[in-house]
Amino acid sequence: MVLAAAALAAFGVSLVNFADGGGVDAQSALTFLVFSLAFGALLAGMRAWAPSAVPFLIPLAATISAVGFVTVYRLDRELADLQRWWLLLGSGLAVLALYMMRSNGLDPLRRYRYLFLAAAVALLLLPLLPVSGPLPLHGLEVNGSRLWVRFDVGVRIQFQPGEVAKLLLVVFLASFLAERQTALTVSNRHLGPIRLPEPRQLSPVVVAWAASFAVLIYQRDLGASMLLFGVFIVMLYMATNRFTYLTTGLLVFTGGVVLAYTRFAHVQRRVTAWLDPWSDYDDAGYQIAQGMFAMGSGSLSGSGLGLGRPDLIPAAATDFVFAAVAEEMGLAGSIVVIAAYALLVATGFGIALRSRDLFRKLLAAGLTFVLGLQTILILAGVVRIMPVTGITLPFMSYGGSSLLANFLLIALLARVSHEERT
Amino acid sequence: MNGPLRRVAVALFVVFMILVLNVTYWQVIAADRLRDDPRNSRVLLTRTGRERGLIISADGEILARSIGDPIDSQRYLRQYPYEGLYAHTVGFSSLLFGGTGIERAFAEELTSGRDLTVAGVINALLGGDVRAQSVQLTLNHQLQTIASEALAGQTGAVVAINPATGEILAMVSTPDFDPNRLIGSGAPQAWSDLQEDPTRPLLSRATGQSYPPGSTFKSIVATAALETGEAGPDTLFPNTRSIDLPNSTATIENFNASLCGAGDQVTLEESFLRSCNTTFALLGMDLGAEAVVDAAQSFGFNRPVPLEIPLLTSAIPPADTFANSLAALAQTSLGERDVQATAFQMALVASAIANDGLLMEPHLLARIFDADSTLESEVEPSVYAQPLGAGTAVVLQQMMERVVTQGTGTRAQIPGVRVAGKTGTSESATGPPHAWFIGFAPVERPMMAIAVVVASGGDIGESATGGSVAAPIARTVIEAWLNIALDPAP
Numbered sequence: 001m002v003l004a005a006a007a008l009a010a011f012g013v014s015l016v017n018f019a020d021g022g023g024v025d026a027q028s029a030l031t032f033l034v035f036s037l038a039f040g041a042l043l044a045g046m047r048a049w050a051p052s053a054v055p056f057l058i059p060l061a062a063t064i065s066a067v068g069f070v071t072v073y074r075l076d077r078e079l080a081d082l083q084r085w086w087l088l089l090g091s092g093l094a095v096l097a098l099y100m101m102r103s104n105g106l107d108p109l110r111r112y113r114y115l116f117l118a119a120a121v122a123l124l125l126l127p128l129l130p131v132s133g134p135l136p137l138h139g140l141e142v143n144g145s146r147l148w149v150r151f152d153v154g155v156r157i158q159f160q161p162g163e164v165a166k167l168l169l170v171v172f173l174a175s176f177l178a179e180r181q182t183a184l185t186v187s188n189r190h191l192g193p194i195r196l197p198e199p200r201q202l203s204p205v206v207v208a209w210a211a212s213f214a215v216l217i218y219q220r221d222l223g224a225s226m227l228l229f230g231v232f233i234v235m236l237y238m239a240t241n242r243f244t245y246l247t248t249g250l251l252v253f254t255g256g257v258v259l260a261y262t263r264f265a266h267v268q269r270r271v272t273a274w275l276d277p278w279s280d281y282d283d284a285g286y287q288i289a290q291g292m293f294a295m296g297s298g299s300l301s302g303s304g305l306g307l308g309r310p311d312l313i314p315a316a317a318t319d320f321v322f323a324a325v326a327e328e329m330g331l332a333g334s335i336v337v338i339a340a341y342a343l344l345v346a347t348g349f350g351i352a353l354r355s356r357d358l359f360r361k362l363l364a365a366g367l368t369f370v371l372g373l374q375t376i377l378i379l380a381g382v383v384r385i386m387p388v389t390g391i392t393l394p395f396m397s398y399g400g401s402s403l404l405a406n407f408l409l410i411a412l413l414a415r416v417s418h419e420e421r422t
Numbered sequence: 423m424n425g426p427l428r429r430v431a432v433a434l435f436v437v438f439m440i441l442v443l444n445v446t447y448w449q450v451i452a453a454d455r456l457r458d459d460p461r462n463s464r465v466l467l468t469r470t471g472r473e474r475g476l477i478i479s480a481d482g483e484i485l486a487r488s489i490g491d492p493i494d495s496q497r498y499l500r501q502y503p504y505e506g507l508y509a510h511t512v513g514f515s516s517l518l519f520g521g522t523g524i525e526r527a528f529a530e531e532l533t534s535g536r537d538l539t540v541a542g543v544i545n546a547l548l549g550g551d552v553r554a555q556s557v558q559l560t561l562n563h564q565l566q567t568i569a570s571e572a573l574a575g576q577t578g579a580v581v582a583i584n585p586a587t588g589e590i591l592a593m594v595s596t597p598d599f600d601p602n603r604l605i606g607s608g609a610p611q612a613w614s615d616l617q618e619d620p621t622r623p624l625l626s627r628a629t630g631q632s633y634p635p636g637s638t639f640k641s642i643v644a645t646a647a648l649e650t651g652e653a654g655p656d657t658l659f660p661n662t663r664s665i666d667l668p669n670s671t672a673t674i675e676n677f678n679a680s681l682c683g684a685g686d687q688v689t690l691e692e693s694f695l696r697s698c699n700t701t702f703a704l705l706g707m708d709l710g711a712e713a714v715v716d717a718a719q720s721f722g723f724n725r726p727v728p729l730e731i732p733l734l735t736s737a738i739p740p741a742d743t744f745a746n747s748l749a750a751l752a753q754t755s756l757g758e759r760d761v762q763a764t765a766f767q768m769a770l771v772a773s774a775i776a777n778d779g780l781l782m783e784p785h786l787l788a789r790i791f792d793a794d795s796t797l798e799s800e801v802e803p804s805v806y807a808q809p810l811g812a813g814t815a816v817v818l819q820q821m822m823e824r825v826v827t828q829g830t831g832t833r834a835q836i837p838g839v840r841v842a843g844k845t846g847t848s849e850s851a852t853g854p855p856h857a858w859f860i861g862f863a864p865v866e867r868p869m870m871a872i873a874v875v876v877a878s879g880g881d882i883g884e885s886a887t888g889g890s891v892a893a894p895i896a897r898t899v900i901e902a903w904l905n906i907a908l909d910p911a912p
Contacts, residue, residue, distance in 0.1 A: 234430055241426045281461065289461065295448040296456020297464045309464045331449040335442055342438045349431040353424050365427050372434045376441065383444040 005062035006035030012070030016306040034084045038091035045095035049102040050418035068396030086400040090407035097411040113175035120168035123161035163405035174362035177239035223389030274387035287314045294327035302330025317398040345372040351417040364416040473498045475532040475554035483563040506598030510626035514601035527730040531555045553793035560589035568902040569594040572895040576880035579628035581769035585871040587803040588782030599623040632762035636848030637697045638858045639757025646717035648814040655691035659701040670749035674703045695829030706755025711744035720809035736767035769873035776862035779815040781807045834893040840865035845888030854879025859892035
């Protein structure tokens with residue numbers, strides 16, 4: 001399966017070359033090698049340290065990565081060169097994570113949860129560091145959002161700490177909620193037939209709302225803020241089975257949205273561009289319009305790899321990578337991609353459902369949900385179900401931080417799966 | 423414990439389904455609309471990079487071809503060997519500025535379907551021919567060249583039609599531009615230069631610009647008179663230098679305020695060959711607005727005449743606008759005031775008269791060939807309209823022949839050939855008059871109907887008339903065509 005994905009990536013690269021007048025060349029071979037190496041190593045790591053894990057995770061991730069890589073290669077050869085390194089590094093990190101969990105398993109994650117919380121908060125705050133200063137670490141503003149950190153140690157390394165922070169938060173929440181489940185569930189207050197939650201029980205919702213709103217305000221990032229909030233609320237719900245958390249969550253979310261819309265120009269711009277991209281075609285609506293043109297031009301069978309013009313879409317290799325796939329591989333490609341994500345999410349929830357203790361259940365479900373929600377948020381933006389949020393599509397978009405985080409996510413899921421079967 | 427997890431999972435799958443439905447909507451239901459949106463440059467970008475078929479003239483000259491891009495072997499560049507000669511007919515296909523003319527009208531046929539789409543591959547596997555087709559036009563290259571040289575630097579147009587078939591034999595507009603400048607580097611600069619050029623070379627004076635047709639319009643008024651029976655060639659009109667218009671201070675006078683021949687009265691035929699304004703002003707008022715406007719519309723005024731490339735509709739105000747103004751009707755009957763015609767429209771007038779009243783549907787496309795040069799389809803002549811009866815047409819043919827033998831159009835004479843025509847000199851709001859000539863030859867079996875317009879006096883300026891400026895151009899083109907048609911081998 002993994003070899004098939006590697007072959008798929010190499011074949012895609014060759015097709016792109018072919019459309020350009022070339023064919024199977026060193027790039028195809030290199031891609032095959034990198035994919036075989038990255039996912040082969042991951043597979044070997046899983047065989048060695050999580051042998052009982054379900055076997056679908058890695059092939060699915062490899063397939064999605066292959067489609068994504070071919071698209072990135074097609075759009076920008078230099079980014080593809082980097083992406084290959086990120087693939088190797090990400091899988092290396094995942095193998096390392098599996099190795100470190102080989103004897104104690106997930107227990108340390110549970111035990112040091114406040115360490116993870118602190119790390120997550122610190123990571124989320126990192127981009128707010130001054131843009132210039134004596135420290136080797138700088139905040140960085142990209143496209144109006146403060147999501148990036150630049151690390152100046154001889155070489156300049158840039159990364160998006162939010163991608164890793166979201167994993168740490170899931171780990172913390174799973175551990176925290178597994179322990180506090182009862183305290184958060186029991187309530188003696190009633191209003192007619194409706195059980196009211198204790199005010200103390202609502203505090204996590206408020207904390208979640210405040211944290212994600214803070215991200216929105218200070219980092220100007222709609223996607224990350226919605227992702228964080230969604231994960232908080234849904235994990236609360238999954239831990240307690242209390243519908244109130246969803247409804248109150250939805251209420252404060254709506255309030256937040258209204259507030260954000262009325263107070264922030266950049267949110268307003270995105271909403272306007274979503275509702276009517278043609279009204280501001282040359283500016284805010286341009287990306288959405290180009291995404292729609294790409295999807296429409298792709299039609300059923302697509303233009304063929306290397307033969308469309310996804311390069312016309314702004315941020316085609318990152319946020320709008322799905323539109324690029326839709327253009328060149330057509331509806332067939334789009335549905336395969338969505339189906340692959342659905343399968344990955346199904347596999348993740350399968351692991352969670354089979355898990356025996358609450359912490360692992362919540363961990364697997366939370367990790368899967370974060371992957372699923374992130375996929376949905378950006379895809380929904382591209383197909384105009386909601387405003388564009390500007391987050392990466394897991395495994396497909398170009399981006400080191402995103403790839404590393406998602407490889408780690410797969411390693412954690414694999415470990416949960418393994419532990420529940422032994 | 424698993425209940426909420428299941429519900430969350432189901433909720434996610436529902437959203438995934440909605441995503442699938444949504445993307446299906448964009449890629450299937452809304453796909454055509456999005457693909458053809460003018461702001462979507464994809465179709466154009468991929469097409470212009472691909473190989474396009476040949477565009478060839480009726481006599482087999484290549485007017486447009488695709489050559490390999492010297493920089494990028496997978497791309498093709500469009501080349502127009504005759505530069506500006508076909509700028510307003512063949513047009514151009516440009517990466518940046520879209521397509522015009524035949525290049526645009528037959529983009530589907532001219533584009534190669536060879537690509538790596540599933541549809542393309544399946545089509546190719548099933549033996550379908552995905553190669554670009556070639557388009558052959560009715561334009562004759564020799565004639566086109568001669569017509570362009572005949573205009574010789576003046577602003578104007580020549581439109582020549584085979585009246586029996588509707589084939590457009592030559593269509594030239596000057597000044598023109600070299601479409602090759604719009605391909606490759608330097609194109610954006612060339613494009614803005616062309617758009618800002620005060621001589622407006624991008625504008626087709628044949629199909630995209632209308633002028634008052636002046637006295638050539640008298641052939642339409644004469645048609646109305648003959649068709650309604652209001653007057654015949656021998657009907658007498660008072661011979662005056664000028665007439666006063668009713669309910670108006672305006673007067674209408676003849677060219678140079680001269681009399682219309684000898685005697686107190688003058689026939690319609692005599693008035694036609696001398697192009698007397700007084701007679702036609704009176705005749706127009708006698709006929710009434712309805713008859714004049716109907717006659718013009720039957721020739722194609724106010725109607726979208728079918729043509730492969732964009733054609734400006736020639737216009738005459740509706741009859742009821744003349745209800746209270748006989749003066750306006752009198753001036754309109756002379757082809758002035760509010761009546762506006764393209765050279766193309768006036769060529770149709772000549773064509774219908776030449777073809778005994780039948781107006782054939784005009785067309786530029788002759789044949790489409792597939793990549794193996796086998797005939798794919800051919801355009802058959804068809805009748806578009808019948809603006810006048812055959813009897814009326816024969817009378818008008820004789821009247822127009824006398825214009826050339828004895829009247830204002832003597833400079834269109836060709837020894838040994840019976841040429842018919844009508845001159846026109848129409849007022850220009852901004853400068854010297856526009857010189858017109860419409861005609862056809864040979865009278866006994868017309869092989870060409872022609873309209874020539876030279877804007878703003880051409881080289882002569884204020885003293886220009888249709889007879890002095892436009893008629894000699896028509897003569898050159900007609901003579902050339904008779905030579906080509908009778909001796910096809912170059």
